[in-house]
Amino acid sequence: MTLERVLLVDDEPQIQRFLRPALRAAGYEVIEAMTGAEALKAIATAAPDIVILDLGLPDMDGKEVVSSVRGWSQIPIVILSARDRESEKIAALDLGADDYVEKPFGIGELTARIRTALRHRAKADAVMPVIVSDGLSIDTVRRLVSRGEEHIRLTPKEYDLLTLLARHAGRVVTHKTLLTSVWGPAHGEDLHYLRVFIGQLRQKIERDPSAPRIVRTEPGVGYRFADNED
Known part of the structure; x- marks a missing residue:
């Protein structure tokens, strides 16, 4: 069975160390990126099924990643960020993110959001009369x-x-x-x-x-x- 592949984009090593085994235990293959440039390259070349994206990246704002990706891909994107202002959520969602999870977060909530985003994108790709x-x-x-x-x-x-x-x-x-x-x-x-x-x-x-x-x-x-x- 082929595992669904999650691209985790976050420059905080502690987040990577926490989420990597948790996502693998939940049944996902995990690939990682620590910058916006690495994320864009991975989305284009590594064929992830979903992206978990922090907004505070060292080389660009995560919203720029969302905007760029939506120019050529409808891959599900779940924002994972400590920014809790409504304006940040709205901007990311308006640009095409599928969902938004605030730090600190529970792994159960995050994996539920991942499942939902994957399920609904699959339905969107199918004919749903x-x-x-x-x-x-x-x-x-x-x-x-x-x-x-x-x-x-x-x-x-x-x-x-x-x-x-x-x-x-x-x-x-x-x-x-x-x-x-x-x-x-x-x-x-x-x-x-x-x-x-x-x-x-x-x-x-x-x-x-x-x-x-x-x-x-x-x-x-x-x-x-x-x-x-x-």
Whole structure:
């Protein structure tokens, strides 16, 4: 059996010493890089399945690595960083990172995020005409949303918002990305507008809108669509 390969990009030797055996014990092959340049070379030549990326690298900011990689690859990228400001998370996610884990962290949380990112990228690469979450079915071919035999009527913008989140299932989609993708660049800062639509959408698709299980809030950052395996 071929092990999935993790590229660990971090210039802190203690992090490397901690994560290397932990990731191997979790069933992954581990390759390492300590600079942004080494990371870019490894992504291009060593064919990793996922990248665990620190933002504070000695030669460049990790966000530059994300931006560069997204020009030619959709490999999953999970940020692992001590930077806890929301602006840092948002910037990395807007550039194309799949998830963000803050230091200090638990190995269980990190490996769970790795599994989720790998699973959802595999689904994104496949043809997914029907997406299911908590009993809700989204038929992207016929543009139908239903729960069991009940057809749920959405406005065009509600449907576009839901399917954008669903196509990035498991991944945080930032406020700015949602607003500019669904309503256009002029609405990139209309957070109240987005919250109103998310509220309307939850009223229609969630079993309990006060405790949403499908469209989950990432405070200060955006929203995440959860599928049946989340």
